[in-house]
Amino acid sequence: MLSYTFTLLTLIASTSAFNVWPRQSNSCPSVWTDVSKELQGAFAGCGRDAHGAIRAPFHDCINNGCDGSLVLTDECSRPENAGLSGICTKLKDWSTKYSVSAADMIQFAAATAIAVCPLGPKVRALVGRKDSSNAAPVGLVPSSRDAVDKILAAFSAKGFSSDDVVALMGTHSVAVQVNDDPSQAGKSLDSTPSKYDTTFYKETKDGTAPYSLQSDKLLSNDTQTASTWSKFGDSQDAWAAKFTDAWNRFAVIGNDVGSLADCSSLIQSGSANKRSAMSMPMGARAYARYHS
Numbered sequence: 522m523l524s525y526t527f528t529l530l531t532l533i534a535s536t537s538a539f540n541v542w543p544r545q546s547n548s549c550p551s552v553w554t555d556v557s558k559e560l561q562g563a564f565a566g567c568g569r570d571a572h573g574a575i576r577a578p579f580h581d582c583i584n585n586g587c588d589g590s591l592v593l594t595d596e597c598s599r600p601e602n603a604g605l606s607g608i609c610t611k612l613k614d615w616s617t618k619y620s621v622s623a624a625d626m627i628q629f630a631a632a633t634a635i636a637v638c639p640l641g642p643k644v645r646a647l648v649g650r651k652d653s654s655n656a657a658p659v660g661l662v663p664s665s666r667d668a669v670d671k672i673l674a675a676f677s678a679k680g681f682s683s684d685d686v687v688a689l690m691g692t693h694s695v696a697v698q699v700n701d702d703p704s705q706a707g708k709s710l711d712s713t714p715s716k717y718d719t720t721f722y723k724e725t726k727d728g729t730a731p732y733s734l735q736s737d738k739l740l741s742n743d744t745q746t747a748s749t750w751s752k753f754g755d756s757q758d759a760w761a762a763k764f765t766d767a768w769n770r771f772a773v774i775g776n777d778v779g780s781l782a783d784c785s786s787l788i789q790s791g792s793a794n795k796r797s798a799m800s801m802p803m804g805a806r807a808y809a810r811y812h813s
């Protein structure tokens with residue numbers, strides 16, 4: 522218990538340092554150019570692997586920091602991480618293939634997938650995280666069945682505000698549920714699961730999404746989060762700005778940011794994606810293509 526308390530305090534202390542980004546003095550190791558090529562191919566179309574890659578960082582970082590333990594220990598097979606086993610195996614295999622840390626692979630893959638998904642913002646891609654083979658304690662990953670206060674507390678313990686949490690839930694714009702209700706497996710959390718738009722916020726609030734997690738429904742209507750939820754539903758730009766800020770801090774939880782190298786230039790910018798999003802058919806066809 523004592524050591525756990527200490528870990529949380531350490532994370533809070535390092536979180537407050539995120540406001541000022543240290544200059545990244547290390548240059549991006551060349552191996553990441555090859556990784557980038559492979560991952561862009563793997564995530565093209567913003568389908569299931571892209572969705573999993575965007576989800577994985579939450580499950581690696583929220584408990585004991587971004588340390589690769591999600592894929593290096595038994596964590597990935599736990600019920601709290603249900604649905605991730607396929608992407609966990611791929612992330613681990615890629616980290617082995619390219620001799621990079623699993624913690625970095627999890628984050629670099631997510632940053633790549635976010636940018637590959639049409640309308641996805643460009644987040645920072647820092648590398649140099651240290652792996653840990655110590656599994657996180659069970660039960661620290663917030664669940665879709667949790668109350669709003671419990672979810673906000675889990676993120677607050679890592680230095681994230683309620684607005685940060687609402688912004689980070691935007692990842693559910695590119696999500697299809699399988700394990701939340703197996704009888705409705707394959708239903709997406711908004712009508713455009715292959716597009717990183719903010720219709721997710723609107724449809725969740727209005728009750729028109731194909732499927733909504735209980736936690737998202739509660740967040741969309743809680744006094745602490747409802748106004749920000751609506752604001753993001755009305756503005757892709759407002760959401761993207763807050764999402765990028767929150768994600769960049771989330772992706773380095775538990776790490777010494779000053780020692781990391783910046784590989785952000787390898788993350789494809791969204792302009793080409795924006796054009797393809799405009800010509801992309803809505804919901805149904807994209808859904809059929811990736812989930813049938």
Ligand SMILES: *[C@@H]1O[C@H](CO)[C@@H](O)[C@H](O)[C@H]1NC(C)=O
Pocket residue numbers: 742743744
């Ligand atoms: C939304 O919250 C209000 C109280 O703030 C409550 O009266 C209402 O029933 C809630 N609506 C839903 C759909 O949960």
